[in-house]
Amino acid sequence: MRPPDELERELRLFRELVSNASEGIYRLDFAPPVALDLPLGERVDALLARGRIGAANDAMARMHGRETGEQLVGRAVTEMLVADDPATRASLESFFTGGCRYRDVERVERDREGQRRVFVDTAIGTIEEGRLVAAWGIRREVTAERAVVERLNESERLFAAAFQDSPSGISISSLEDGRFEAVNDTFLEWTGRTREEVEGRTSTELGLWPDPETRRRLVERLDREGLVPDFRYRLLKQHGERLELRLSARRIVVGGRPCLLMSGENVTELERAQRELTEKERRFALLFHANPGPLALSRVADGRFIDVNQAFAEIVGLRREDLLGRTALEVGLWPSAEDRQRTFSPFVEHGSASRVPARVRRADGELRDARISGITLELEGEACLLVLAEDVTDLNRAQTALGESEARLRAATEGSLDAFMLLDAVRDERGQVVDFRLAEINQVAERMIGRRRDEVLGGSLLGRCPVHRPPAPLFERYRAAFESAQPWEDEFEIREKGLRRRWLRQQVVPLEHGVAIWARDVTEKRSAEEERRRLELEFHRGQRLESLGLLAGGVAHDFNNLLTGILGYAEVALRRLPAGAEATAPVREIAAAAQRAADLTQKMLAFAGGGPLTFAWISLNEVVQEMVELARPALPSGRRVELALAHPAPGLEADATQMRQVVLNLLLNASEAIADENGAIRIETGEVYCESERLAASVLGVELPEGRYAYVRVIDDGVGMPAGVRERVFDPFFTTKFTGRGLGLAAVLGIVRAHRGAIEVDSEPGRGAAFTVLLPLAQPRV
Numbered sequence: 177m178r179p180p181d182e183l184e185r186e187l188r189l190f191r192e193l194v195s196n197a198s199e200g201i202y203r204l205d206f207a208p209p210v211a212l213d214l215p216l217g218e219r220v221d222a223l224l225a226r227g228r229i230g231a232a233n234d235a236m237a238r239m240h241g242r243e244t245g246e247q248l249v250g251r252a253v254t255e256m257l258v259a260d261d262p263a264t265r266a267s268l269e270s271f272f273t274g275g276c277r278y279r280d281v282e283r284v285e286r287d288r289e290g291q292r293r294v295f296v297d298t299a300i301g302t303i304e305e306g307r308l309v310a311a312w313g314i315r316r317e318v319t320a321e322r323a324v325v326e327r328l329n330e331s332e333r334l335f336a337a338a339f340q341d342s343p344s345g346i347s348i349s350s351l352e353d354g355r356f357e358a359v360n361d362t363f364l365e366w367t368g369r370t371r372e373e374v375e376g377r378t379s380t381e382l383g384l385w386p387d388p389e390t391r392r393r394l395v396e397r398l399d400r401e402g403l404v405p406d407f408r409y410r411l412l413k414q415h416g417e418r419l420e421l422r423l424s425a426r427r428i429v430v431g432g433r434p435c436l437l438m439s440g441e442n443v444t445e446l447e448r449a450q451r452e453l454t455e456k457e458r459r460f461a462l463l464f465h466a467n468p469g470p471l472a473l474s475r476v477a478d479g480r481f482i483d484v485n486q487a488f489a490e491i492v493g494l495r496r497e498d499l500l501g502r503t504a505l506e507v508g509l510w511p512s513a514e515d516r517q518r519t520f521s522p523f524v525e526h527g528s529a530s531r532v533p534a535r536v537r538r539a540d541g542e543l544r545d546a547r548i549s550g551i552t553l554e555l556e557g558e559a560c561l562l563v564l565a566e567d568v569t570d571l572n573r574a575q576t577a578l579g580e581s582e583a584r585l586r587a588a589t590e591g592s593l594d595a596f597m598l599l600d601a602v603r604d605e606r607g608q609v610v611d612f613r614l615a616e617i618n619q620v621a622e623r624m625i626g627r628r629r630d631e632v633l634g635g636s637l638l639g640r641c642p643v644h645r646p647p648a649p650l651f652e653r654y655r656a657a658f659e660s661a662q663p664w665e666d667e668f669e670i671r672e673k674g675l676r677r678r679w680l681r682q683q684v685v686p687l688e689h690g691v692a693i694w695a696r697d698v699t700e701k702r703s704a705e706e707e708r709r710r711l712e713l714e715f716h717r718g719q720r721l722e723s724l725g726l727l728a729g730g731v732a733h734d735f736n737n738l739l740t741g742i743l744g745y746a747e748v749a750l751r752r753l754p755a756g757a758e759a760t761a762p763v764r765e766i767a768a769a770a771q772r773a774a775d776l777t778q779k780m781l782a783f784a785g786g787g788p789l790t791f792a793w794i795s796l797n798e799v800v801q802e803m804v805e806l807a808r809p810a811l812p813s814g815r816r817v818e819l820a821l822a823h824p825a826p827g828l829e830a831d832a833t834q835m836r837q838v839v840l841n842l843l844l845n846a847s848e849a850i851a852d853e854n855g856a857i858r859i860e861t862g863e864v865y866c867e868s869e870r871l872a873a874s875v876l877g878v879e880l881p882e883g884r885y886a887y888v889r890v891i892d893d894g895v896g897m898p899a900g901v902r903e904r905v906f907d908p909f910f911t912t913k914f915t916g917r918g919l920g921l922a923a924v925l926g927i928v929r930a931h932r933g934a935i936e937v938d939s940e941p942g943r944g945a946a947f948t949v950l951l952p953l954a955q956p957r958v
Contacts, residue, residue: 195245200236200315202229202245204253209307212272220268223308227253230310238577239295239317258285267297276301276308282318291570294319320571330468341459344439351395351427351434354379366421366442368413383412398427398436409440420444469564472499476524476552476559479504479516491567493539509536511543519548523561527552531566545569595621595680595697599637600690601658609655612637612690624680624697657684658691742766793954794832796861796886797825803839804859810844814853817843822862826886829954834927841924842890842947849894849945860889866934866950874950875906875925877934885933885950892946897939905937924949 210222229252232245240256242248248255257264267281277300284294299313339346345363349356355378364371367384374382385391397404404425411419423440464471470488474481480503489496492509499507510516515535522529528551536546550563599612614632622629638651657664665683682695753760804817811817828835839859846857866885871877897905906925924947928935931951939945 195233197233198235200233200239200317202232202236202248202256202313202315204228204311204313205230206308206310209304209309211307212276212303213306216269216272219272219308220265223268224254224257224259229253229256236315239293239315257283271299271301276303276311292319293317294322320574327468342439344441345421345423346437346439348428348430349379349436349438351398351436354391354436357430357435366411366413366419368417385412394425395436398425402427469566471562471564473560473562474504476520476561482555482560488565491538491544491565492536508539511535511537520561523550523552523563536565545572595624595693595695597621597693597695598687598690599654599693601655602636609658611639612651612654615690621695624695654684654691654693658686661686790831790833791829792832794828794830794835795825796828796835796888796951797821799832799835800839800859800861800888803836803843807840807843811847812853814855815847815850816854816856818856818858820858820860822860826861826863827954828886828931828951830931830951831927834930838924838927838949839888839890841921842888842949845921845947846890846892846894846945849892851895855893858889858891860887860891862887863953864950871934871950874934874936876929877950880932880934884953886953887948887950889946889948891944893944896941896943896945897937898941902937902939906935 204227206223206226207228208226210219210226212219214222228250229248232248234243234245237243237245237248240248257268259265263283267278267283270281271278279298281297281299282294283297284292294317296316296318297313299311301308302310302312339358340360342360343362345360345366347356347359347363356375359371359374364374367374367382369382379385379391380388394404394407406422406424409421409423411421413419419442421440422443423438426437428435428437464473464483465485467485468487470485470491472481472484472488480501481499484496484499486496489499492499492507494507504510504516505513510519519532519534522532530549531547532549534546534548535543537543545568547566547568548563549566550561552559552561554560596616596618597614598616600615601609602611602613604610614635614637617625617629617632625632637654653664653666656662663683663685665681667679667681680695680697682693685692749759800819800821804819808817843857843859850857863884863886866877866880866882868882871880871882906921925935928949928951933949933951936948936950937945938948
């Protein structure tokens with residue numbers, strides 16, 4: 177079960193997401209609930225009569241002329257739905273027949289100003305005991321999108337009409353082999369063939385080129401220049417008649433393939449050309465007045481209207497007859513003459529301009545935002561201006577609202593204690609997600625990845641965001657979450673060069689075009705958990721060593737008492753035996769064995785920390801030199817012992833005999849670890865400052881204070897130890913050697929414990945071993 181605070185945090189995030197969503201989100205409550213066994217029409221009537229808005233976000237409120245969602249709560253459902261609209265009832269009937277749910281139902285409504293608005297609704301009901309008690313819904317406004325689609329469709333129809341009805345002959349053919357993709361009626365008239373005879377066949381098959389070499393040269397020129405304007409072409413008609421044409425050729429791409437676009441006019445008969453020109457002007461006038469976009473033709477000098485279409489008259493709120501022959505200033509279209517001059521100066525200066533922002537006044541006095549595109553042209557020797565005006569007031573308001581929404585989102589992310597990243601998916605030509613682009617990050621994310629926002633925004637996730645490089649390749653996880661639309665959360669580790677090792681916990685939420693990521697640094701939490709586990713292990717190891725020490729001490733004391741009697745009686749027997757007696761040799765062996773057992777007992781006592789200690793100031797260097805000279809004869813002949821002793825020598829308050837035992841045991845242990853007789857042992861002494869972290873990682877050092885310590889380090893180039901051996905190396909009677917007894921290092925541990933010191937072990941298989949004994953420093957006595 178997830179913790180309550182985590183659930184509360186997710187609930188808070190969900191509420192923020194709903195509050196800041198651009199779509200309208202709402203809940204309808206029905207009191208009393210609507211029984212689902214009623215006839216369909218009665219169910220619809222009950223829904224409209226009983227429905228009340230139980231919850232709504234701000235986006236929903238703005239769709240209905242209010243500022244906040246709270247202003248909608250408690251209002252009747254009929255304020256959202258037009259109850260007497262047949263489309264409304266039909267959609268509600270589909271809601272019930274579809275199991276109290278519908279998806280992407282389009283509604284056309286009028287707002288308070290009477291403007292046409294288009295919404296797309298998705299809703300799902302909550303059913304309890306066969307009754308509809310509530311319904312959740314999402315409303316998305318698509319007014320602008322539908323307008324764009326309608327305008328695009330109209331533009332495509334106009335283009336098709338312009339293409340087919342153009343007085344110029346137009347053809348589109350494959351640049352490679354001359355196969356015709358499309359031709360207009362004028363081109364068919366030139367050739368004297370039908371569309372079925374031309375389209376799909378090559379110009380060579382139809383014999384349209386008097387000389388194929390001419391076409392080859394034209395293609396070569398198009399490859400170099402892309403456009404060949406105004407060239408003469410002699411077309412062979414089906415029955416041998418030739419037409420003289422004046423054409424232009426352009427290299428275009430259609431469906432990913434290079435094509436040849438040819439257009440021009442037949443100049444064989446000037447009168448025919450004149451008739452075509454007249455027809456073209458007529459069709460232009462038809463297109464001008466039939467165009468759904470507001471068009472106006474006026475004189476540049478004074479702005480007097482020569483012609484306007486109906487759409488333009490409607491946008492300014494006047495009749496077409498009221499505009500013709502009058503200037504824009506006379507009808508009050510411009511707030512001032514300076515506004516008109518400032519708007520149209522780019523047209524006069526450059527001959528054309530696109531989407532120039534302007535502020536115009538309707539006949540009712542309302543100021544509206546507009547974008548004006550157009551060109552200057554000469555008509556009957558006078559400079560004129562043909563413009564297309566777009567009313568963008570609603571669009572600007574929507575963009576302003578979007579900007580405010582983005583600002584609120586940015587404020588929320590920047591104020592978060594978690595790192596936030598917004599990633600947009602990057603697809604290849606096959607549509608596969610191959611990367612993510614960093615669209616937004618907050619300041620916490622900047623600090624987390626060690627990069628400034630301007631360094632990474634717009635860049636590749638894989639290439640410019642260090643937390644997502646190995647060993648933490650999260651790209652595949654992000655892609656899976658995005659493609660499956662399933663959120664997930666996890667913890668991962670960062671080990672980027674130049675950054676400290678950290679652990680992050682992240683939540684990934686898939687979006688329409690990418691993913692949103694919230695990440696929190698949980699390094700301190702993980703470190704605390706690891707420290708707790710380490711202390712537990714150290715505590716258990718200390719308990720184990722303490723238990724072993726108590727056992728070893730008890731056994732050693734009892735065994736030592738027995739050995740005292742054995743040694744004493746053996747000496748008495750030796751004194752009483754006459755010289756040369758046969759029992760003398762066995763008794764001597766008994767005494768020698770008892771003495772060896774006593775030595776073992778002393779090592780067990782040392783491990784247990786037993787036995788009296790005599791503390792005095794000693795020189796660590798002198799102890800090392802003394803024991804090396806003492807042990808050298810016992811080492812293999814090829815064994816080298818190297819000394820690296822500190823100057824001045826570290827001084828200790830210690831038991832000299834016990835310290836000699838430590839050095840000797842470490843030296844003998846190092847020698848036994850070397851399989852080759854020619855191996856080397858290095859002994860170092862010195863002083864070092866030990867921090868609490870270093871002491872805590874050593875054996876016996878958890879409770880030692882920080883400070884300066886003397887050390888003696890014994891290094892061998894033997895076979896080394898695996899982790900399992902390192903963990904037990906100080907246990908009594910544990911040994912990996914055939915002849916060992918397993919008490920040498922155990923005795924070292926007991927002596928170091930008695931002197932309030934610590935031991936460091938550094939060893940890996942094949943790399944030898946290094947034992948470092950850390951002991952408190954003492955000032956030499958004068």
